[in-house]
Amino acid sequence: MTQLDDSESPNSVATIGQMADLLDEALLLTDGSGVVLSANAAARQLFNDQIIGQLIFELIEDADFGKAFHKTALKRAELEIFYHPKSEIIRREFKLRLKRLGDGPIALLFLDMTRQKNLENVRRDFVANVSHELRSPLTSLAGFIETMLGSEVPDEAMRTRFLTIMDEEAKRMSRLIDDLLSLSRVEVDEHIVPDDQVKLLDVLLTVHDSLAGRAAERGMVIKLNDQRADKVSHPLMLGSFDEITEVFVNIIENAIKYGTANTQIDVRIFEVSANRLQIDVINHGEGIEQRHLSRLTERFYRVDKARSRQIGGTGLGLAIVKHIVNRHRGTLSVASSLNETTKFSVVLPLIHVKSKH
Numbered sequence: 379m380t381q382l383d384d385s386e387s388p389n390s391v392a393t394i395g396q397m398a399d400l401l402d403e404a405l406l407l408t409d410g411s412g413v414v415l416s417a418n419a420a421a422r423q424l425f426n427d428q429i430i431g432q433l434i435f436e437l438i439e440d441a442d443f444g445k446a447f448h449k450t451a452l453k454r455a456e457l458e459i460f461y462h463p464k465s466e467i468i469r470r471e472f473k474l475r476l477k478r479l480g481d482g483p484i485a486l487l488f489l490d491m492t493r494q495k496n497l498e499n500v501r502r503d504f505v506a507n508v509s510h511e512l513r514s515p516l517t518s519l520a521g522f523i524e525t526m527l528g529s530e531v532p533d534e535a536m537r538t539r540f541l542t543i544m545d546e547e548a549k550r551m552s553r554l555i556d557d558l559l560s561l562s563r564v565e566v567d568e569h570i571v572p573d574d575q576v577k578l579l580d581v582l583l584t585v586h587d588s589l590a591g592r593a594a595e596r597g598m599v600i601k602l603n604d605q606r607a608d609k610v611s612h613p614l615m616l617g618s619f620d621e622i623t624e625v626f627v628n629i630i631e632n633a634i635k636y637g638t639a640n641t642q643i644d645v646r647i648f649e650v651s652a653n654r655l656q657i658d659v660i661n662h663g664e665g666i667e668q669r670h671l672s673r674l675t676e677r678f679y680r681v682d683k684a685r686s687r688q689i690g691g692t693g694l695g696l697a698i699v700k701h702i703v704n705r706h707r708g709t710l711s712v713a714s715s716l717n718e719t720t721k722f723s724v725v726l727p728l729i730h731v732k733s734k735h
């Protein structure tokens with residue numbers, strides 16, 4: 379039998395360490411006083427790369443954790459607590475299992491419950507929203523169908539009018555379902571940053587080209603204005619091309635819908651710092667009163683519900699935008715002055731890719 383040297387032995391600490399790196403869950407070991415002795419790859423990603431030697435109480439500043447840790451250390455108990463990292467922009471939820479290994483170190487295992495929690499919330503909201511928001515177009519449709527089935531609709535013009543309204547209501551229901559599904563998708567995975575490389579200028583050009591026709595119908599022009607110092611480089615970010623596209627489609631579509639006909643929509647692109655790009659979408663129009671601004675990204679919040687319905691809105695566009703921007707670790711803000719301009723600003727983190735030469 380071939381003798382394995384220690385580094386190849388299945389029981390060696392190195393082998394167990396490598397196996398721990400395969401886990402999606404963060405796993406670390408501390409001594410009895412809380413100094414981190416070892417951490418797998420997921421734990422280094424959750425906290426930081428220099429975690430070894432740090433005091434766990436500085437990484438997890440939570441009274442419940444402190445109590446659970448000391449109890450585990452003293453009584454050799456196995457405990458489980460809930461833990462929400464305070465530093466994360468997006469709320470994440472972990473089940474944290476603590477166990478003292480004999481008389482030795484304490485093992486901490488972090489089970490990520492975020493997706494499961496998000497799914498529960500999304501399912502609850504989805505059911506509530508579907509039943510509430512779909513009821514009105516459905517009632518309207520059913521009413522027209524009943525009228526048309528029950529009595530002879532006197533003339534052709536009336537028939538066409540009814541059918542046109544029914545067609546609009548059916549399309550509205552379909553848009554609502556699309557938007558609700560879109561919102562659910564981003565909400566469930568909001569804690570995970572998508573990892574494709576996205577060229578931001580390509581996104582903006584795509585959105586420009588797809589909406590230029592709609593803008594022209596209202597006599598409007600969408601103007602891309604690259605104000606970056608270095609116009610040669612391609613700003614790159616980690617994300618999802620489709621989701622970032624959806625952000626700017628929604629914002630620019632709103633500028634077309636709520637802006638004044640025959641005006642220009644400005645899309646300005648500039649650096650806020652070496653690794654953050656800002657994109658402003660500015661339109662002329664009646665604007666939004668101050669008191670509404672902070673609520674615009676709530677689902678179904680509309681300044682003028684009747685008007686939004688009439689122009690085909692669902693009230694979900696900006697909620698979707700907000701969640702996608704959060705997911706990409708960016709920020710969204712809005713400023714508006716009545717009867718002048720409205721400006722939506724999106725700031726997104728950039729990555730720098732080293733050139734090959």
Ligand code: ADP
Pocket residue numbers: 628632633636637661663665666674679680681682686687690691692693694695696697720
């Ligand atoms: P909707 O489908 O109603 O457009 P959104 O979530 O996209 O829903 O927007 C929410 C509300 O914000 C709109 O109903 C509208 O009142 C307001 N709004 C959004 N963009 C603008 C804009 N550029 N100018 C004025 N009001 C806007």
